[in-house]
Amino acid sequence: MTHFHSRSIVSRRWFFLFVLLCSSLLAVAQKQTVLVSGTVKGSNGKPLEAATVSVYTLVKNETKTDTFSAVGISNKLGEYTVKAVASEAMQIEISLIGFTTVLEPIVWLTGSGQLKAGSYTLTEASNQLGNVVVTAKKPFMQLGVDRRIFNADASIVSKGGTAVDLMRTIPGLNVDVNGNVQLRNSSPQIFVDGRPTILTLEQIPSDDIEKVEVITNPSAKYDAGSTGGIINVVLKKSRRNGMNGTASIGGGIPKVFNSNVSINYRQGKLNFFASGSYNRSGGLAISRADRTNKQNGQPSSYFNQRTESDRSRKFSSGRIGLDYFMDDMNSISVSQGFVDGRFGFEETQDQTYYDANRQLTQTGIRYNSDYFGFKRQNTQVNYRRTYAKEGKEWTADFTYNGGTNGGANDISNQLFFADGNVNGPAVLVRNEGVGNGRQYTFQTDYVNPISENSKLELGARMYQNISNDKLDVFSVANSGNTKLPLSNNYGFKEMINAVYGNYSNALGKRWKYQAGLRFEYSKFDGELKDSAQKFGYTYPNKSSGIWNAFFPSLYLTYQLKDGHDLQINFSRRIRRPNFWQINPYTDISDPQNIRKGNPALQPEFTNSFEVNYNRVYEKGNFLISAYYRNNTQDITQYTDTINADLLSQLGSAGITPTALVSTYINADRTNRSGLELTWQHKFTPAFDISPNLNFQYRDVKAIVNNINLSNYGFNWNARLTVNYKIVKPDSKWLNNISFQLMGEHESPRVIPQGRMKAQQSMDFAIRKDFLKNNAGTLTFNVQDVFNSRIMGTITDTDRFYQDSFRRWNVRTIRLTFSYRFGNKDLQIFKRKEGGDGEGGEG
Known part of the structure; x- marks a missing residue:
C-alpha cells in the first residue's frame, strides 16, 4: 500500500507542476503576440535541425517590468516559428549542442502579427585548449519534428557496454533478457546510419554510437516494414578540422573487458575517420520451468527444470571511412566496417518428473556445450548534391551487408529412475551449422521546397x-x-522494391500537413533444399489485391494558441516474418521447451494512429502521446504439446511426450491502445530528471486448431532517470562528478496463452571528468543493481500450465577510463608555398 501511495503522491506533484506551467502560459497568451520566423544554418550553409530558438520579450508598464520567453525548435530544413509576446524590446537566442550560441535583438513593427527574423548562422563550438578539443555536453533527449533523439554520451550507465545496454536507458523502449528491443510492446526495425543492417544490437559497442533516433510512427518516406516503429543508431563521425578522437579501456565482473578507439582527421576537402573496439563479457545465467501437464483439464503429471549456463561473449569490430567534399554542392562518403564475434556457453540442466500424485518417477541431467562464431562486413557509398535553393537536395546511397556464420554444439541427456539407477544409455546429439548472407540496398531521395511553406519529397x-x-x-x-x-x-x-512521395504545406497560419504514399512490391522465396519444399509470399498478388502494396501516411500539426503543438498522424505498414520465425528448423537445446519456425507464416499489416501534444519550455520538454494500433494477421507465438509426428522424428534425440513446442502463427488480429507520457525537466544546471510512463490495453483474437487463444488485458511500465552533477571549481576532487540512476518497472502483460510476469531493474553510474581540460573520464557503472532483470512467463492452456523464468544477462560491474584528444592545427598534407596551407572546405 505504501508503494502505491508514494507513486500517487509523485504523480500528483507532476500534475501540479504541469498545471502551474499551463497557468503561466495562459497569462502570456493574454498579451499581444507575434509569430517570429526564420532559418538556422551551419557555417557550411546547410540547414540545422533541432536548434533551440528562444525569444525574450521585455514588457514595461506603470508598476513593474515583466520578462516573457517563448521557445521553438528548427525543423530539418532549419526553419522555425515561435509565437512570442510582442514588444519593442525583444531578443532572439539560437542554440544547438556543439555550436556557438547566437543572441541578438530583433525589431517588431507595431501592430504586425508576424516578424521575419531572417537567417542565422551557427559556427561549430569547439575550443582548442592545448591539444584537446572540448565540446559542450548534450542533453539526453531532444524532440524533433517526427522523432525523439537520444544522445548516447549522456547515458553513463551504458558506458563500455553494447547498444543493448544503451537501449535500456531510452524512455519508451523495453529490452528483454535476450536483448530484443520492443517499442510500445512491438518489435521496431533497426537501422544503422539510416540503412538496414544484419548486425544485432549486441554487436555494436555503445561507445561507437553518437545518438539514437526513435520514430514511433514513420511516414511514407521510410520502409513500410517498420510496423513497430524505427530505431536508427547513428554512429560517431566528426568533421572538425584537424585531428581528434577518443580512446577507452575498461574491465569488470563477470569476465568483463572493453576497449575502444576512434579517430577523425579533417583537412580541406577530405575527412578521414576510423574506429575499432573489442568487448568481452560472461556470467552464469539461470532459468527455471515448473509445469503441470493435464488430461481433460486435470493434472496428469508434473515436471520441474533448473538450468545454469556459463556464458562467454567476445566481439571485435572496426570501421574506416572517407568523406570527400568535391565542391560547395557535391560530396561523397565511403565507409567499410567489420565485425567478428565468438560466443558460447556450457550449460547444465537438472530435470525432475512426477506422476499425478506428485510421486517422483524419474530424474534427468542434460549437458549442452555450444560454440558459435560469425563475421560481418558493411560497405556504404553515399552521394549528396545540394543546390543554390535552400533546402533542395538529392542523395543516392548504396549499402552492402554480408557475412558468414558457423558453429557446433554437443548435447548429452541422461535419465535416472527414482531410486537413482541409470535409466538406459545417455542420448548424445551433435549439431553442426554453417551459413552466409548478403544484403544489397540502393536508395535515392529528392527534396525540393516549392515555396516557403510547401515541400515535395520523392524517393525510390x-x-x-x-x-x-x-x-x-x-x-x-x-x-x-x-x-x-x-x-x-x-x-x-x-526482395523489396519501393517508391514514395511526400508533400507538405500549410493551411492558414496554424495548420500544417504532410501527406505521403509509398508503394512496395515484396517477394519472399524460401526453399528446404533437401526436400525441395518451397514456401514464401508475394505482395501484391492476385489473391491479396493491389491494396496490400500501398502504404499511406498523413501528419496534421496544429500550433495551439499559446504556442504548443498538437499533432495527429496515421500510417499503414507491414511486418514481414524474420528468419527465425519462418525457418522450419527445430531447436532442441531445451528438450522440454522446443522451438520451431513456421514456413507458412505470412506478413502482418498495421494501421497506426497517434495524437501527440508537445511542449518545449525553458527548462525542459513534455510530450503526451495517445496511440492505437490495429494489427491484422498479427505474428504471434503459440505453444502446444508435441505432436506424434514430430515426436517420432525426435525419438533419437531423447525428447519425451511431455515436451512443449513453441512456434509462430498469424492471429486474426491484435489491437493495442495506449497513452505515453515523456518528461524531461532540469531543476538546476546540476540536477535533472526524465520520467516516462506508458499505459497500454492489448486485445488479441486468435483461433488455432479449434483452440481459442484470444486474450485481453491492461499493462503499464514506468521508467525514471535521475542525473546529478557536482560542480565545485575550487575543489580538485569533487568537481565534475556526475551521478546517474535509472529505475524501471513493467507490469504483467497479456499474451495469447497467458501473461508475461512483472519485471523491474535498476542501473547506477558515477562519472568523473579530470586531467587537463577534462580530457579524461573515469566511469563506474552497475547494470541491474539488484540482479532482478529476468523474464517470467505463465502459460495456461487446457493441456498444460507452466510457470517459467529466464535470466540471460546478469548483474555487471564495470570501470572504464576514456581519454579525448585532438589537434585542430595538425596538417598531414602540406600545400606548396604560396598556397593557403589548409585549403577550402567543400
Missing part, C-alpha cells in the same frame, strides 16, 4: 536479401553418427 529504394544456412544434426553412438530428420538445409531470397 531497392533491397535484396539472400541467405543460405545448413544445419546437420547427428545422433552420436558407438556405431557412428546417424543423421536425424532435424537437419535443415535452408535458403531464401527476399
Whole structure:
C-alpha cells in the first residue's frame, strides 16, 4: 500500500507542476503576440535541425517590468516559428549542442502579427585548449519534428557496454533478457546510419554510437516494414578540422573487458575517420520451468527444470571511412566496417518428473556445450548534391551487408529412475551449422521546397536479401553418427522494391500537413533444399489485391494558441516474418521447451494512429502521446504439446511426450491502445530528471486448431532517470562528478496463452571528468543493481500450465577510463608555398 501511495503522491506533484506551467502560459497568451520566423544554418550553409530558438520579450508598464520567453525548435530544413509576446524590446537566442550560441535583438513593427527574423548562422563550438578539443555536453533527449533523439554520451550507465545496454536507458523502449528491443510492446526495425543492417544490437559497442533516433510512427518516406516503429543508431563521425578522437579501456565482473578507439582527421576537402573496439563479457545465467501437464483439464503429471549456463561473449569490430567534399554542392562518403564475434556457453540442466500424485518417477541431467562464431562486413557509398535553393537536395546511397556464420554444439541427456539407477544409455546429439548472407540496398531521395511553406519529397529504394544456412544434426553412438530428420538445409531470397512521395504545406497560419504514399512490391522465396519444399509470399498478388502494396501516411500539426503543438498522424505498414520465425528448423537445446519456425507464416499489416501534444519550455520538454494500433494477421507465438509426428522424428534425440513446442502463427488480429507520457525537466544546471510512463490495453483474437487463444488485458511500465552533477571549481576532487540512476518497472502483460510476469531493474553510474581540460573520464557503472532483470512467463492452456523464468544477462560491474584528444592545427598534407596551407572546405 505504501508503494502505491508514494507513486500517487509523485504523480500528483507532476500534475501540479504541469498545471502551474499551463497557468503561466495562459497569462502570456493574454498579451499581444507575434509569430517570429526564420532559418538556422551551419557555417557550411546547410540547414540545422533541432536548434533551440528562444525569444525574450521585455514588457514595461506603470508598476513593474515583466520578462516573457517563448521557445521553438528548427525543423530539418532549419526553419522555425515561435509565437512570442510582442514588444519593442525583444531578443532572439539560437542554440544547438556543439555550436556557438547566437543572441541578438530583433525589431517588431507595431501592430504586425508576424516578424521575419531572417537567417542565422551557427559556427561549430569547439575550443582548442592545448591539444584537446572540448565540446559542450548534450542533453539526453531532444524532440524533433517526427522523432525523439537520444544522445548516447549522456547515458553513463551504458558506458563500455553494447547498444543493448544503451537501449535500456531510452524512455519508451523495453529490452528483454535476450536483448530484443520492443517499442510500445512491438518489435521496431533497426537501422544503422539510416540503412538496414544484419548486425544485432549486441554487436555494436555503445561507445561507437553518437545518438539514437526513435520514430514511433514513420511516414511514407521510410520502409513500410517498420510496423513497430524505427530505431536508427547513428554512429560517431566528426568533421572538425584537424585531428581528434577518443580512446577507452575498461574491465569488470563477470569476465568483463572493453576497449575502444576512434579517430577523425579533417583537412580541406577530405575527412578521414576510423574506429575499432573489442568487448568481452560472461556470467552464469539461470532459468527455471515448473509445469503441470493435464488430461481433460486435470493434472496428469508434473515436471520441474533448473538450468545454469556459463556464458562467454567476445566481439571485435572496426570501421574506416572517407568523406570527400568535391565542391560547395557535391560530396561523397565511403565507409567499410567489420565485425567478428565468438560466443558460447556450457550449460547444465537438472530435470525432475512426477506422476499425478506428485510421486517422483524419474530424474534427468542434460549437458549442452555450444560454440558459435560469425563475421560481418558493411560497405556504404553515399552521394549528396545540394543546390543554390535552400533546402533542395538529392542523395543516392548504396549499402552492402554480408557475412558468414558457423558453429557446433554437443548435447548429452541422461535419465535416472527414482531410486537413482541409470535409466538406459545417455542420448548424445551433435549439431553442426554453417551459413552466409548478403544484403544489397540502393536508395535515392529528392527534396525540393516549392515555396516557403510547401515541400515535395520523392524517393525510390531497392533491397535484396539472400541467405543460405545448413544445419546437420547427428545422433552420436558407438556405431557412428546417424543423421536425424532435424537437419535443415535452408535458403531464401527476399526482395523489396519501393517508391514514395511526400508533400507538405500549410493551411492558414496554424495548420500544417504532410501527406505521403509509398508503394512496395515484396517477394519472399524460401526453399528446404533437401526436400525441395518451397514456401514464401508475394505482395501484391492476385489473391491479396493491389491494396496490400500501398502504404499511406498523413501528419496534421496544429500550433495551439499559446504556442504548443498538437499533432495527429496515421500510417499503414507491414511486418514481414524474420528468419527465425519462418525457418522450419527445430531447436532442441531445451528438450522440454522446443522451438520451431513456421514456413507458412505470412506478413502482418498495421494501421497506426497517434495524437501527440508537445511542449518545449525553458527548462525542459513534455510530450503526451495517445496511440492505437490495429494489427491484422498479427505474428504471434503459440505453444502446444508435441505432436506424434514430430515426436517420432525426435525419438533419437531423447525428447519425451511431455515436451512443449513453441512456434509462430498469424492471429486474426491484435489491437493495442495506449497513452505515453515523456518528461524531461532540469531543476538546476546540476540536477535533472526524465520520467516516462506508458499505459497500454492489448486485445488479441486468435483461433488455432479449434483452440481459442484470444486474450485481453491492461499493462503499464514506468521508467525514471535521475542525473546529478557536482560542480565545485575550487575543489580538485569533487568537481565534475556526475551521478546517474535509472529505475524501471513493467507490469504483467497479456499474451495469447497467458501473461508475461512483472519485471523491474535498476542501473547506477558515477562519472568523473579530470586531467587537463577534462580530457579524461573515469566511469563506474552497475547494470541491474539488484540482479532482478529476468523474464517470467505463465502459460495456461487446457493441456498444460507452466510457470517459467529466464535470466540471460546478469548483474555487471564495470570501470572504464576514456581519454579525448585532438589537434585542430595538425596538417598531414602540406600545400606548396604560396598556397593557403589548409585549403577550402567543400
